[in-house]
Amino acid sequence: MTSLNRSNHPATIHPERVLQFGTGVLLRGLPDYLINKANQQGIFNGSIVVVKSTGGTTDEFAEQDGLYTVVTRGFQKGQTVDKHTVVSAISRVLSAKEDWKAILDIAKKPSLQVIISNTTEVGIQYVAESIFQNPPQSYPGKLTAFLYERFKSFGGGRSKGLVVIPTELISDNGLKLRDIVEKLAKHNELGKLFMKWLKYHVRFCNSLVDRIVPGKPDAETHQQTQQELGYEDKLLIMAEPYRLWAIEGDDRVKSVLTFAKADPNVIIDEDINFYRERKLRVLNGGHTISVPLAYLLGLETVNEMMNHPLMSRFVEEVITHEIVPTLPEWMIPEENPDAVREFAADVLDRFRNPYIEHLLLSITLHETSKMRARNLPTIQRFVEQQQQIPQRMALGFAAYLRFMKAVRFEKGVYLGEATTPTGGIITYPIRDDYAEYFYNMWLKVDVHDAASVRNFVQTLCADSALWETDLESLTGFADAVADHLNNLLTLGVEATIERQLVTAESTTSGSGID
Template sequence: MAKLTRSTHPAPSFPEKILQFGTGVLLRGLPDYLVQQANAQGRFEGSIVVVKSTDSQTDEFSDQDNLYTVAVRGVQQGQDVAETSVVSAISRVLAAKTQWSQVLMLARNPKLQIIISNTTEVGLDYVEESIFQSPPQSFPAKLTAFLYERFRSVGGSKAKGLVVIPTELVTDNGLKLREAVEKLAQFNELGKLFTKWLKFHVRFCNSLVDRIVTRPTDEAKQAIQQEVGYDDELLTMTEPYHLWAIEGDDRVRQMLSFADASTPQIIIDEDINFYRERKLRVLNGTHTLTMPLGYLLGLETVADEMNHPTMSKFVESLMLDEIVPTVPDYDTPGMDKAAVKQFAHDVLDRFRNPHLDHLLLNISLQETAKMQARNVATIQRYYEKFNAAPKHIALGFAAYLLFMKAVKEKDGQFFGEIAVANDGKITYPIRDDKAGYFYGDWKIVKASSPATVEKFVKSVLSDPALWQTDLTALPGFVSAVTQHLNALLSNGAEKTLAKAVS
């Protein structure tokens, strides 16, 4: 088959209005995809210049004239979705290591309006370094160098200020990036006029991105390429659901002209905390509470959980009956209880998506930190609302404690073990900074001794270093978790789950 290029798929050219740091699938499957849709509808008519920082190889883009395919596959409101489109919004890809001067040249472009990034979670961290290297090492330093070049070329013009939107999965990512840039400006002695321009004419926006985007499996890639009739080394697979919430005012709305009433998936609001809290509690919190039990059942993916008749009931009940009622809402249309419930049903559709291999073991990374960040507040709010222990959350927490039980340690890596059919066993890595902590605590536990189980549960739940609070202060929570953990140890995950949802 022919390769995807502009010869086989002609596409219009537009002025370069966006600079993007990062070439990953999330950017390709969400912001770039949305810009493409706006261009196709005549609402933006701008292209994206992408900067690649990891290495100097950009052939995968240039070989395809910067085109790539987005394949949307999944379930939405109970209906199967299968859509495929070519994205032509990227005009060129520059390698920071070898083309830094060209990146800085773009700062002089009067049509440039927006900067987007998705580096890594640590990519927003401040690193004390000179911005006059070619190129600077850290992303904040690269951005500072670019903004300083912009300032110098436009003479501090208010009209040539920019909107900067990081999409890294960090709370208050815009504020964190602004802080790093301001520190670098001070360290590099860039002057008061630049600092003033930065403060008043460069808007750093907190943002939240929500869409699962992956590279397709070899099998899926082959099938899609046969369907579209060309080879695409940049083929990108996404779920139907997508949301991009951006914290901004009227000026931001004006600059982001690709977002209007026809794109409800892009939300621009002066406060996006509702969307962040909703996603953290409903989607991420459910993942964290259900992953251990699903894995103890011998399941591999989120879709497997939703195909398991008993586990799927548990997931739905936990989310809809115990998490959703605790999510704070603003009592306004789009940010009210109805919006939280609708989001939860959307999430259940997303969990059922058979086209995405969302591995449970990948979700288990740093499970303890995730449990604290995503679910402790939910447990506390449940008590405030119902004055009782949430029974499904308690089972999820008990399964988490059992998942954290390491049976061996090798070179600082801890491993757990589950039983499978025909008396077999599967060993799994416990990729958690607290694995050693639990390895020691589990040694006091004897499966045949409920008293040792209760002592273990009390010790863990009372530790403020883990939870930033004492969870034993919640009436009945120790008892509920202990009861479920005893059941898991004595009867196994399948029987314990069946009793819990009956």
Template sequence: MPPLNRTVHPAPKRPEKVLQFGTGVLLRGLPDYFIQKANERGSFDGSIVIVKSTDGQTDEFTSQDNLYTVAVRGIQQGKAIETNTVVSAVSRVMAAQTQWNEILMLARNPHLQIIISNTTEVGLDYVEESIFQKPPMSFPAKLTAFLYERFRSVGGSKAKGMIVIPTELVTDNGLKLRDAVERLTAYNELGKLFTKWLKFHVRFCNSLVDRIVTRPTDEARQELQAEVGYTDDLLTFTEPYHLWAIEGDDRVKEMLPFADTPEIIIDEDINFYKERKLRVLNGTHTLTMPLGYLLGLETVADEMKHPLMSRFIESLMLDEIVPTVPHYDEPGMDAAAIKSFANDVLDRFRNPYLDHLLLNISMQETAKMQARNVATLQRYYEQGKGVPKRMAFGFAAYLLFMRAVREENGQFMGEISVPGGGVLTYPVRDDKAGYFYGDWQTVKDKSLTSVQTFVKSVLSDAKLWQADLNALPGFCEAVANDLHAMLTNGVESTLEKHMGAA
């Protein structure tokens, strides 16, 4: 079977208009996919130059002439979706470690107007360093060096300004990146004229990306390669749902001609879309992952196949989370849009083609719980509905998931019983793992009093939650009772009783 290349799949060369920092699957499956589709529609005629920062290896791209396949698999509005798209929009992939001078030369390209990034959440952090290193260490420093070279080559021209769209999963990612670039500009003494050009002619846009993109399993890769008739080491699996919300005005719309599809939203305020995703999709993941994993399940799709777990997820999302999400009285941003999004999310959770591992979702669970669910919990109480039973149950499962039984080489390890009498050990990958390891030492499984004391102590910790959750009437009692029942009777039997009592 031949490898994917431009002999197997001929593709036209297009002018390089987009610079992209990052080679990950999210970029390949969302922004690059959007640009590919726009090229096919004829609304955009451009290619992407990718900068790889992590190491100097670009062989996986060059060996395939920078082509790769995006396989869309899933269910949308009850219909199975299976499509394959060969993305030919990438012109070349360059290594920052070995090709930095060539990358800087790209700044002189008059066609280049758009910069996209996804460098991990900490990748936007400010690092005080010289931008004249080859290359600079941090992404903001690399970007500052590139923009400075652009400024020097165009003489401060307004027409040669740029639009920068970070896609890192950080609140106000565009503003954060702009702040880092401005601080680096001052530290490196790049001058008033560059500072002025940066302020008026380089637009940093907050953005939100929403699509689950994964690498395929070996079995899925083999099946798809047999279907298409070539091998593809960059094969990317993704779900049908895709959304890219970009904060911007009419000028931004003019500079992004590929944004001529309903799945790309350009608006001066994208907070509605951020809140909707954060609360409904991410918040549900965070409140249900511990429970699903403690039941012995491995993936989100497994949760949706489990009769009790799927009912719990639907009830939590539709009855307790959706009614709390802020909305506006206009089509597409109203209560109906939130409910429609929630139904889409349930379809996405059911997707049997994506191996969305629960243990991967568990990374930094405590910080996620605070960011995604505390405000939801408070809003529920503000609506005068009393104790949110599903949220309390999910929170109890989270506390149980955080119970480490030992420490191994600095890593805290938890344990769950599996069918047949075995024990599964899992890492508690959370900055607060040591905190919970200490507090759990005070709990005696059969003692409701010790469980209540533990829960009260955790909920009152304003450093964890930026609020005193004990102030929410009945919440501490509900969490403690659910947690004690799980410790005494087991997770599944407790969930069965919980759902039966609803």
């Protein structure tokens, strides 16, 4: 087979308008993919210079002239999607360690308009360092050095300001990055004029990215896909059909980010809280409330969960009937009142994607913090709105408590055990900041005594320091969780789910509050 490169696959090289910090698959599978789409439509006409900040070489990118394939597979609105796109938006990839001077020279390009990044959540951290190192240690240090070089090169010209869009998965990523850059500017005594230029002519935009990009497939799938494509691609990555890039910005930002016009899934709005809240509650919350139950049932992946008749129904019902209705009406865009339900339908399609192997055990990492942030506000809103307990979420919460029951501490890890429907025993690590807390709590419980289990649940719900809220104020919640937990311990997981689904079918959402 021939190799994928510009000789075998000619592609237009556009002016370098974007500087990107990071070579990861999320950037290549979403922002770069979207910019490439705009280029193909003759809208943006700009290429991307990529900075590799981590160790390792850039040889693979050089060998393929920056080209790579995104294979999109999955379900969308009931239809199977299987297509591939050769992305040619990257002009070159430079190493921060080896090519720092060349990277700083890009700051002198009049064509440059945008900086994007994904350096992981720990990348946006303040490090008190000199930005005049070769190169600076941290990403904010590198960014500050680059912006200062541009400021000097163009004499602080207002038209040479840039739009900076971090895609790291933290709230208010743009605001946090701006604050760190300003702090570094002061630490390095870069002067009042530079600070003024930063304030008025460099726009730091909060953004939210949402697309599952597993990256390079396993060797067998990779080889088979290359045979289908007819060329060799060492940089080939897989991605799901769904995609969203929400960017917080005004008309000035829109005038720069013209690539947004090429895809309705790129949204530029002065307030993107709705998109963040929708993803947190429906997608992330749907995962968190369902995964412990599915894992205790003996399932291993999200796809297996969605192919199991009981779990598939549970997931669909908990999202549709108990999560979706709780998103505050004031937050939903007026132009599309069905936006949350449509997103929920997309989420269910995404969960059913057979081409993405998403391990349930991986999703349980830091489950307590996730439950607190993603699901407790939803439970509270449901009780306020419906005046009853969301019984499916109560079952999911009970399964989480059962999942957190460690049987021993071994080699620095708390281990839990569960019995599968076939009678087998699975042992699993509990990777949670509160694993020790729950281990000690469970030691006091007689699992064969319903009163002991109920006291355990009531004590947990009363721990406002743990939950950062008062779960005791949710009348009936602790009792509902205790009932479900007792059923899980005595009847088993499958029988408990079955019982809950039958009850939900006859009562819509379970028993009300007296």
